[in-house]
Amino acid sequence: MYIVSEPVGLSEVHRQQLEAENTGLYPQTYLQFLQQYGEGTYRGWMNVQLPDPEVLRPFAGYGLWEHDDDSPITEQQIGECTAIGTTVDGDFLAVYPGVDGLLWLPRHAEQIQVIPLPPGGQEEGSYALILDGIYRKMYGREQEESAYYEPWTGTRQHFFLRMPPRQGRVNLTELAAMCRDEFPPDLFIENPYICCLFYRELGGYIRLNLANGQEVAVFFEQAAGQVSARMKEWLLSKGCELYPED
Incomplete structure (x- = not known):
């Protein structure tokens, strides 16, 4: 993976905060990716961000997604999700206690989906591979161009x-x-x-x-x-x- 500019890794304060909060909620590969590269944009598509428990709270009352027996969470639980990424199209990637995997909340579709995480997955770059798998699943095609990451340097x-x-x-x-x-x-x-x-x-x-x-x-x-x-x-x-x- 090509790194566009010098990565800005997590500060010691953020690292300790994430370690204190991480009770199995966040994928370990996501935490490792953040610690190595910091926040940024992957392949011009996915913004990899620090966990944000606030951004999805207003969406609990918008009625954007359908909630039936197959839905992984209720409408009320949307406001209790923690966002860990957003796409340039406005989709959300989030986690919720008790959901085994990542939640995909699409901007232009009505069904929230669960993205299963691969077993193990501790190899270097595995979170990037997870993101590639999400892109392939949601868009039905591979990203053929080389992988690159733009750290948010400020x-x-x-x-x-x-x-x-x-x-x-x-x-x-x-x-x-x-x-x-x-x-x-x-x-x-x-x-x-x-x-x-x-x-x-x-x-x-x-x-x-x-x-x-x-x-x-x-x-x-x-x-x-x-x-x-x-x-x-x-x-x-x-x-x-x-x-x-x-």
């Missing part, structure tokens, strides 16, 4: 550019290939919709939105200001334009 910066569609200018697919030649990435992910070029010296990546054909975003760590400035200058020289500052 020092991440960014800027946005656009490539106006003008005759004679390169398109974003061509720009992505040129960028790979000029700045060979440590990892790159490309599909018909997006291209991401990852750089350790940047502590981030360049993201080209191939779907809309115009947007370019650069994410970098504060300490990598000189590197990001050099890449910005190069992108501007190829016809990109900066979005106005808010």
